Amino acid sequence: MKLHDIAHARAGDKGNTSTLSLIPYKPQDYALLCREITAERVKAHLAGIVVGKVTRFECPNLPALTFTCEGALLGGVTVSPGLDPHGKSLSFALLEMRVESD
Amino acid sequence: MKRSMRIGCGAGFQGDRFEPAVVLASQGGLDWLMLECLAERTIALATLQRVRDPEAGYDPLLDRRLRTLLPELKKNGVRLITNMGAANPLAAGRRVAALARELGLDMQVAVVSGDEVSRHLHPGIAVMETGAPVTEVPAIVSANAYLGAESLLPAIQTGADIIIGGRIADPSLAVAPIMHHFGWRLDDWDLLARATVIGHLLECAGQVTGGYFADPGKKDVPGLAHLGFPFAAVDADGSAFISKVPGSGGLVTLATVKEQLLYEVTDPAAYITPDVVADFTGVRLTDLGGDRVHVTGGRGLPRTPTYKASIGYRAGWLGEGEISYAGANARARAELAAAVLRERLEDELPQVRYDLIGINAAHRSDFGANIEPYEVRVRVAGLCVTRAEAERIGWELESLGTNGPAGGGGFRRSATERIGVVSALLPRNLVHTDVTVFGAHIDADSPTMAET
Numbered sequence: 001m002k003l004h005d006i007a008h009a010r011a012g013d014k015g016n017t018s019t020l021s022l023i024p025y026k027p028q029d030y031a032l033l034c035r036e037i038t039a040e041r042v043k044a045h046l047a048g049i050v051v052g053k054v055t056r057f058e059c060p061n062l063p064a065l066t067f068t069c070e071g072a073l074l075g076g077v078t079v080s081p082g083l084d085p086h087g088k089s090l091s092f093a094l095l096e097m098r099v100e101s102d
Numbered sequence: 103m104k105r106s107m108r109i110g111c112g113a114g115f116q117g118d119r120f121e122p123a124v125v126l127a128s129q130g131g132l133d134w135l136m137l138e139c140l141a142e143r144t145i146a147l148a149t150l151q152r153v154r155d156p157e158a159g160y161d162p163l164l165d166r167r168l169r170t171l172l173p174e175l176k177k178n179g180v181r182l183i184t185n186m187g188a189a190n191p192l193a194a195g196r197r198v199a200a201l202a203r204e205l206g207l208d209m210q211v212a213v214v215s216g217d218e219v220s221r222h223l224h225p226g227i228a229v230m231e232t233g234a235p236v237t238e239v240p241a242i243v244s245a246n247a248y249l250g251a252e253s254l255l256p257a258i259q260t261g262a263d264i265i266i267g268g269r270i271a272d273p274s275l276a277v278a279p280i281m282h283h284f285g286w287r288l289d290d291w292d293l294l295a296r297a298t299v300i301g302h303l304l305e306c307a308g309q310v311t312g313g314y315f316a317d318p319g320k321k322d323v324p325g326l327a328h329l330g331f332p333f334a335a336v337d338a339d340g341s342a343f344i345s346k347v348p349g350s351g352g353l354v355t356l357a358t359v360k361e362q363l364l365y366e367v368t369d370p371a372a373y374i375t376p377d378v379v380a381d382f383t384g385v386r387l388t389d390l391g392g393d394r395v396h397v398t399g400g401r402g403l404p405r406t407p408t409y410k411a412s413i414g415y416r417a418g419w420l421g422e423g424e425i426s427y428a429g430a431n432a433r434a435r436a437e438l439a440a441a442v443l444r445e446r447l448e449d450e451l452p453q454v455r456y457d458l459i460g461i462n463a464a465h466r467s468d469f470g471a472n473i474e475p476y477e478v479r480v481r482v483a484g485l486c487v488t489r490a491e492a493e494r495i496g497w498e499l500e501s502l503g504t505n506g507p508a509g510g511g512g513f514r515r516s517a518t519e520r521i522g523v524v525s526a527l528l529p530r531n532l533v534h535t536d537v538t539v540f541g542a543h544i545d546a547d548s549p550t551m552a553e554t
Contacts, residue, residue, distance in 0.1 A: 008321060008357065010314065012366030015231060015525065021364035023357065048467040057370050059383055061399075062360050068368045078143045079417045079522045081455055081483040083463040088314075093465045 003099055007033065009091035018050070018072035018087040020094050023064040030063035036099050042067050045097050049090065067094070107283040109134040109276055109300075110333035113167065113184075114307030116144055120167055122307070122331035122350070127174040129347045130333050133283065135175065136275040137167070137184035138305045145269055146414025146521040148189035149244035159190035160197065168201060175263065176207045183254070183265040183275050189244065191215050191268045192538060198264055199540035209541065212262035214253055216535030217269040219411055219528060220245040229413075230525040239524060241416035247409040247528055250376025252288055253535040254278035260539050269412065271375045273301030276334070284338050288377075295380035295402030296340030298373065303344055303362050303397065307331045310344060310362040311393075312352030325351020334397075341398035343390060354393040363387075372403070376410075379403040408527035417522030418485050421492030423499025423515040424459070427507065428477035433461065435507040436478035442506055443482050446498055454484035454495060479512070485520060492517035 003009075003022070006029050012019040022037060024030050043054040052070030059066065073087050074080040084090075110132045112123025116139045127135055139161050152159025161167075164186050175182055187194040195213035202209040223245055225235040246269035255278055257265045265278075277297040280286075286293050303310050310332045312323040330350020336342040344354055363382060367373055373380040381401045388396040427435040440456040447454050457463035459479035482499050486492040496515025503510060 004320070008317065008361065010361040010365055014366055014368055015523075017368065019364075019366055019368060021361060021367075023360050023364075025357075049465065059364070059370050061383055061385060062363070062387065064360055064364060066364050066367060066370055075485075076523070079420075079485055079520055081420060081422075081453070081485050082466070083457055083459065083481060083483075089464040093467070093469070096469045 001099060001101060002095060003037070003097045004092070004095035006099070007095065009094050011087055011089070011091040013073055013077055013086045016071055016073045016076040018069040018090050020067045020069060020091055021064055022067070022094060023062065027063055030060065032099070032101070033065055034058065037065060037097065039067065041097070042069070042094065046072070046093060049093060104284055104338055106335050106337045107133045107280065108333050108335050109136060109279055109304065110331065111136050111138065111304035111307045112171070112331055113137040113139050114305065114309060115139065115141060116161060116163065118307060120170065122329065123167070123171055124174055125347050125350060126331055126333060127171060127178055127180050132178070132180045132333060134181050134183060134279040136304065137182065137186060138272050138275060138307070139163070140185040140188055140269065142412055142523045143414065143521050145189050145246050145412065146244045146523065149414065152190045157190070157193045160188050160194035161186035164194060164197060165201060168198060169205070172202055172205055172207055172209065176209060181263055181265070181279070183279060185267055185270045185275065187213065187266045187268045189268060191266055194266050195538065195540045198266060209264060210260070210262040211264045211266060211540045212257035212260045213538045213540065214249065214257045214265065214267035214270070214535055215538065216253065216533060217246045217249050217267065219247045219533060222528060222532045223413070227526050227528065230527065232524070236413060236526045239413060239415050242413055243416060243521065244414040245411050247411045247533050248376055249409070249535060250274045251278035251281055252376070255282060257537045258282045260537060262539055262541070271377070272305035273298045273375055274377055276301030276304055277377050280336055289404070291378055291402030291404055292400070293340045293402070294378040296400045297336070298375055298378055298380040299363070299382060299385055299397060299400045300334045300336060300342050302373070303359060304332055304334055306362065306365065308352065309365065310358055311346045311354055312358055315358055315361060321357065323353055327351065340400070341396065343394045343396045345394045354395050356387055356389050356395060359387055359395045359397070374406060376405065378405050408529055409533050411526050411528050413524050413526060414521045415524070417520045418487050419489045419492035419517055420483065420485050420520050421495030421517045422481070422483040423496040423513070424479055424481045425499055425502055425510045426477060426479045426512040427509055429509065432476065432478045433458070433474055435509065436480050438507045439480045439502050439510060440482070442502065443498055447495065451484055451486065451491060451495065454482060457481040457483070489517055
């Protein structure tokens with residue numbers, strides 16, 4: 001299945017870094033996300049988008065994960081020649097990831 | 103212990119809808135309304151306007167946004183705080199005072215100035231993105247420090263109905279009124295962190311009430327055409343519930359609040375503002391039902407010794423062009439068009455990118471979908487040094503009409519100057535802010551002034 005089936009996401013931008021949240025619809029799927037959706041796998045999935053480092057942060061209180069993707073915005077909103085300079089649509093690029101259910 | 107206070111957010115970006123703020127002011131039971139209207143690049147563009155006209159450079163929608171809002175604020179005793187001063191807060195303050203007079207409203211305006219810091223840039227300050235000395239950034243047009251609650255509080259303490267500044271950290275627009283209401287100190291770090299959580303949840307207005315959220319069948323949102331904007335009802339311990347005016351569109355749920363809590367956050371354990379370093383990982387959310395979510399917890403660490411500044415510079419010209427192909431073989435014709443453009447442009451303008459809208463433009467990939475859409479739009483774009491180079495891109499695109507593949511239509515082309523933004527950290531002692539009060543019973547030409 002796709003991540004879109006079990007989680008929702010929101011994209012934000014800070015300079016040339018895209019911030020992506022990943023929030024399971026059901027809190028019990030948080031463990032699955034923690035296990036399967038590593039920074040390395042996100043970096044590989046977004047290889048055509050993210051030039052720099054991907055870092056994952058865990059928020060078990062919500063629960064949710066966040067990813068900072070450096071060098072993801074073609075220079076950032078102010079100078080990007082891309083169609084989506086903010087990377088607002090990139091949350092749905094993350095949700096295209098495949099994940100195996102428990 | 104002081105009673106709770108209510109603060110709403112009536113705009114989350116410069117071009118936001120006008121009417122939700124009026125609904126909040128009239129029906130929200132608010133003490134304060136914040137309007138967040140300033141993006142990173144906006145202030146640099148506004149600075150260029152001020153260079154051309156000394157009374158310009160504030161938010162171009164100021165009049166339209168406030169004309170219908172001011173009477174409701176006055177009638178309901180709601181105070182306003184906003185960054186609509188952009189690159190010229192003093193001119194904005196004079197304009198709002200004049201507007202209030204014109205509307206027959208006795209309202210005072212307190213202006214916070216001093217975020218302009220271009221004179222303080224020196225080679226010892228490094229650009230955060232590159233590490234290079236900030237003085238090496240070419241063609242700087244503006245430099246503004248993100249001010250915090252400490253600069254806003256003296257303006258609030260004047261008792262003015264309207265507080266206007268320029269570059270202010272977005273959450274601080276909520277933190278300062280909350281601090282003032284409860285009498286918190288500048289080093290009440292946990293309380294400041296909780297107020298920062300509230301400000302962060304509010305600052306994008308509709309993004310916490312169902313905007314930027316709907317995904318039909320997965321996350322449905324009622325009444326998006328008439329989205330209600332949020333308010334927070336804050337208690338003395340820094341906890342709050344987030345809600346919206348009953349009957350307005352949208353929704354406030356755990357899901358909308360979670361998405362906004364993490365929006366544009368890099369490290370959730372260290373969200374840095376001028377006021378505090380806030381840790382969001384201890385925040386607890388409870389759905390109270392009826393579009394109310396309770397927010398509690400959150401810890402704070404002492405603020406950093408620096409202000410972050412945004413530095414705007416002339417980054418060149420962006421040239422863009424688009425053309426559409428539809429029907430049988432649309433993708434192949436679009437790909438041919440892109441190949442022709444590449445052959446004509448790549449020697450002189452190797453930075454130009456070629457996107458197929460409908461296939462790989464937004465995500466720069468189709469993640470293996472490999473579909474054959476009914477229609478495809480070719481987009482060609484590049485950041486250039488000169489205007490002539492940028493214009494060349496659109497002209498080459500347009501020439502495909504008579505020289506390119508069959509059935510190409512719907513040309514659009516543009517060449518626009520781009521203002522880039524980089525960041526730097528400035529020692530706090532370089533930044534001095536002032537408060538100036540304008541009002542119906544004060545001569546606008548001889549304002550009172552107090553250094554903070």
